[in-house]
Amino acid sequence: MKRNVLVIADLRGNQLRNVTFETLGAAHAIADGGTVAAAVIGHEISALAQTLGEYGAQQVYVVDHPELAQYIPDAYVAAVSQVMQAFAANVVLFAHSAMGRDVAPLLAAKHKAGQISDIIHVELAGDDVLFTRPIYAGKAFMKVKAAGDLVFATVRPNNLPMPEHVDATATVTSITYEVPEKVRTRVREVVKKASTGVDLSEAKIIVSGGRGVKSAEGFKPLTELAEVLGAAVGASRGACDAGYCDYSMQIGQTGKVVTPDLYIACGISGAIQHLAGMSNSKVIVAINKDPEAPIFKVADYGIVGDLFEIVPALTQEVRKVLA
């Protein structure tokens, strides 16, 4: 059954995030021969339209306005709604990101539609689209289908395959942003905090520390390894509760759920709630002094030893090999 699918591009610093390309791939599977459109919303972002075409968008809608430079709920609801008036979508896809997590439920509620959050797989079954999503932070998975001729979904980064880059050109339409009557929430300031500048939710590699790092300074060797690997730095609840790091770094069932290609757990014992947040990573390395630590049960590679000896040695080895 042909469907019209709209992908709302997700940006970081006016660059397209990889999850947007992954979402375009899913959009084609869902469209089943229908039209795949993308919308890019922001300020001074029209140059991105071409790239969206090269990753599978047949039509691209550009909504460019100074008020959209920053995610603001009322402004983005208005912008997406204006795109939806130009393109009659059956399925609207967002990244499961700070923006997508916020604006998708607003739109779903507005349209009295269903929404499926944090999807990691899509497939067709007869006239239905089946979406797979983690529940209990990845301790289990649920396949769902949605009723109605409009459904919203958010896509988890780094799970769906990247589509091929092709030599294609999308039809680009510029949408004139109409400033909504009410803009009730404003963002006064953005404070950059990510310690290595790599965002946890989309990181390909994560170096993560637990109670075993012993102090805030104990994160230093982990940060150095992360810098060499181009990785993000995460933490267990134990490390956050002990005050070694910021809660925004916490990985687990409370905290962020991550699925990088490589997860390096340093001094993390592996409580069930932490394992839920990371055990679906593709490759897991555990470094821990305690050979009985539960983290070794989910690890592909384990090193029993002192992280303050192993991690710097690993950093040096990676530096040597990648040089």
Next chain:
Amino acid sequence: MNIIVCIKQTFDTEAKISLENGAVKEDGVQFILNPYDEYAVEEALKIKEEQGGEVTVVTVGPARVEEAIRTALAMGADEAIHIEDEAAYGDEYTIAEVLAAAIRQKSYDLILAGNQAVDDGSGQVAVRLAQLLDIAHISTITKLEIHGTQVVAERDAEGDTEIAEASLPVLVTAQQGLNEPRYPSLIGIRKASKKPLTKLTLADLGLSADAVGRKVTPVEVFLPAAKGAGRILEGDTAMRVQELVRELRQTSKVL
């Protein structure tokens, strides 16, 4: 200040998940107040202590969720609304519509909720609720300040912090780091059983089961594939890190 806190009872985060007849098995599982909702309750109580007012907790669920309500009341919330009706246990669309109908019957300045529940983790209900009530919202907050009708919140946005502003009435969703939830005191626990708890059905809210029927239907629930045991690398530090890097590059191809 009239404050409403939306809460949910969830599995304990240390709970192991097993399946029975194609669904997640509830028997023998310890239930808790969703940790993110605990932050929301705590923040409501802090504001009440500073500015005065009433804190009402609202939830949807079967009889067992009363335990989570009692936890919130024991922490210090003043009263509770419990919507107990089979037809209300649908998807996020359903729950948001039901909560909105219940909350519309109340007067409120501030609504708090967890930014997500540790079970479904979809993070939709509270945000949908803001839209249905047509009020401003700020999600995943780690700090909240209210001066008069002015609300300033710090928002966790992909690791960065956004400082957002809005005016009351506003809905905010709690993220970790917002506060340190208190434990209910013995006196609090004793008082909780005497605090008003209103039970409502969809009919009481003027809703029909059809109008709030689920939009999203589960087809299948499954557990992740069991992982084979990994390899413990042997040798001295230099040998082990060399072996590890070689494996990550050549076998796993993640470096």
